[in-house]
Each structure stands twice: as structure tokens, then as C-alpha cells.
Amino acid sequence: MDWRWDFTFDVVLPKMWEAAGVTVWATLASFALALVGGLILMLLKTHRSKWVSRPATEVIEVIRATPLLVQIFFLFFLLPEIGITLPPLTTGILAIGLYNSALCAEVYRAGFQAVPKGQWEACIALNMSTYRTFKDVIIPQSLPPIVPALGNYLVAIFKETPLLSFVAVAEIMQVSKLIGAEYYRFTEAITIAGLFFLVMSLIAAFLIRIVENYVKRSILH
């Protein structure tokens, strides 16, 4: 294999350094969106009124049953049609965030349902508000099953970001393709991109494990 270190250091790494930042930003922003969006979708889906829960259930189904890439294209070409023009990166974050909201909604639902019914009843008997019931009783107890599952989605989202290269977002995959096209050399850039994902995924998995253990220790005694 023909590997050139001078090319790697002088051309590839400087260009990809910036692109790595875009990838990380896209990951974190999408994840934040998925965390909040998932919670909202779950609350809508479990709402008492059928007029709320039914549409939410359908939306979740549609999002889960179509490929993320199709959704990215859909938002990218559809939003301008209805007069909303966003930068490609923002559109991409929106699409990935929305897609994972639907998946995270299930995680939240499973976590909340794992809290015994008696805990909800104790909150009613103590006349606690809905806000306090969730914040102080239900959410803390549902974290041990939820946190590791959400952590997996963080890593999954990270690995989904290369799809943004299809709408020309200058994330790490797009930039390595461009380097390859410009210099007719793909070896270094693609390898570096792969290594970047590998190392970052391992680091993320390690951090998630730490958070997971912390949550377990502080909530389950």
C-alpha cells in the first residue's frame, strides 16, 4: 500500500481537523435534539387524549419506517419548497435529530414503564404535582435503564453523520472524499476518517460507561 506521511500531515490532517469539528458538532446537536424531541414524542404518545396520542404514534411509525437518508433528502429539498431555507448542516442536524427522537421516544417509554405503578400512586397519595412526580420520583428511577440505551444512540448518531455528505455538509466523510478527488489519493483521507470514527466511538463508549455507573450508584442503593 502506498502511504505518504508528508501528504497526511501537510494536506489531510489540517483539512480534516476542521471537518472533525463539524462531525462532532452535528453529533452533539442532533443528540440534544433527539433527547428533547424523544421526550416530547413520548409524552404526546402516552397522552390521555386519543386526538393527541394517535397522531404522535403515527409520526413515530413513519419516521421509524423510512430510511434516514431519505428523510435527509426529504427535508433538504422539501423545506425550501415551503419557504424555509436552512444551511445544509442545520437541515442535516434536524433530520438526524428527528429520526432519533422517534427512536429515543421508545427508550423513554420503556424506562418510565419500568417504574413500578406503586411509585405513581404514592405521588398521588402525597398530592404531588405532575412536575415534581416526574422530576423527583419517576425520572430518577427510570434513568438506570434509560442512560445506557441513550448512550448507544449517541454513538449511533455519531456514525450516522457521514450521511450528511450526501447534502454536501463539510463533515469528515465529505472532506475526505473531496481530498481524494482533488489529489487523486484516497488512502490517507479515508483511513484517517475511519480511525477518527473508531477512536471517538471507543472514547464515547468509555465515557458512557462511567456515566452509567455513576447513575447506578447514585440512584440504586
Added chain:
Amino acid sequence: MTHPMIQFDKVLKAYGALKVLEDLDFSVDKGEVVSIIGPSGSGKTTVLRVLMTLEPIQGGTMYVDGEPLNRMNVDGQLVDASKAHISRIRSKLGMVFQNFNLFPHMTALQNCIESPIYTQGKSKAEATDEAMRLLDMVGLADKAGHYPSQLSGGQQQRVAIARTLAMHPEVLLFDEPTSALDPEMVGEVLQVIRDLANSGNYTILLVTHQMGFAREVSDRVCFFDGGKMVEQGRPDDLFGNPQNQRLQQFLSKVLEAG
């Protein structure tokens, strides 16, 4: 005009076609200690659960201290109660569960101060003082910093009683409070309930299988069967001279089992 502390007026509770409580008329006076006994499936626990608003009812009205609980008065008409109305009336009720239902991620003390602070708006210092006094009363002041998993069943139930009392309810609902306990722990919990009953400060509704205890602490005992109150009376009359045939059968079975 005096009114009962608790009143059920033609209350219907049904799961589909199955009627768990049927046209129940039932009332408890202020300060009265009433035990509810009956076979499983008789609806006795349901009486407490619908009163605590853990489950909706399908008909009738429940009153607490003269005010409707599941309904409210708007321009002279009774309409379905709002959340705020239910919350206001419900604050007069406290419930102790068969399975304690303590919050496992909070210490005994935190369990007792959570709702006084956030629902009643007490300061942390004030709520803590009060909670420590109550934990001391149930004999667990030294366990205030323990988590439920570090306590025995009897201790957990006593913490649960302290947590309920911290909300200053006027009515205490005990739902088979000793059924989930090992036999050697039943006594310590019954002693706490006995003290509360004897204090005269509370109206008490107790669902129990402890016939001896029901006879000892109650002003009145009610026998439920098939979603209806079949017989009620003073403990000595009901246990000593049961009129209803099903009550006679029930008592003979329970007494046989010891």
C-alpha cells in the same frame, strides 16, 4: 349541620362489565375508626383506591368533610372536578400502602420531606424538624439517613406512615398495611396504627385481614362481599353475632386459618 368526614353516594366502580363497587352508600364520621373486612375480590381495597383518586369511578359522588371530591360545585351545579379541586380536597387524605411504596432513591428522611417542601411549600428546616419528630414517633429516628433497601419491611412501613403523617391528613387510609410483612414485623406496625387510632386525631379507614386487630381498634367494622357492603356494626356485634350468612362463612374460614 354536621356532615360525615367521608361519604360515598351511590358510587359505581366498574372494569367494563365487571362491577367492583355497585351503588355504594357508605359514610365515616369524623374521628371514627372503621375497618373493612371481606374476601379477596370483595371490593374492599377498591373503596380506598377510588377515594384516594388512584382510580376513576364510573358513577356517584364521594364527599370529604362535606365537600364533593370527584365533582365540584359551579354555579349551583355539580360538574366533574378540576385537577386543582381534586388536589385541594385530596390534601385531607393520606394513604399507607400494602407494599409501602417508599421512594427507593431517597433516604427515610428525604421520603418524609419531599412533599411537605414541594407541595406544601414548607422550608427545608421546618419539614426536616417535623419529619424527624414523626420518625422518632414511629421509633426510627436513628434510621433517618437509611435508604428503604437498608430497612426491614416493618421499618419501611413505619417510614411510610411517617411520610403520610408529614402531610397532615385528617383521614388515614390503610390498605392491608401488614399483608406484605414477615409475621415477626406485623406487631411493630400494628402498634403504630393502634397509637394513631387511640390518639383520636384521625379518621381512619383500615382494610385488613387481621381480624383480632380490627376488633380491637375499630369503632365499627364493615363486611364487604361482591362489591357491596353486606353487614356493618360494632366490632363485638359483628364478630360475636354475625347475621349475614356469607359473613358467618367468611369468619369461620378466617378463624379456622388462625
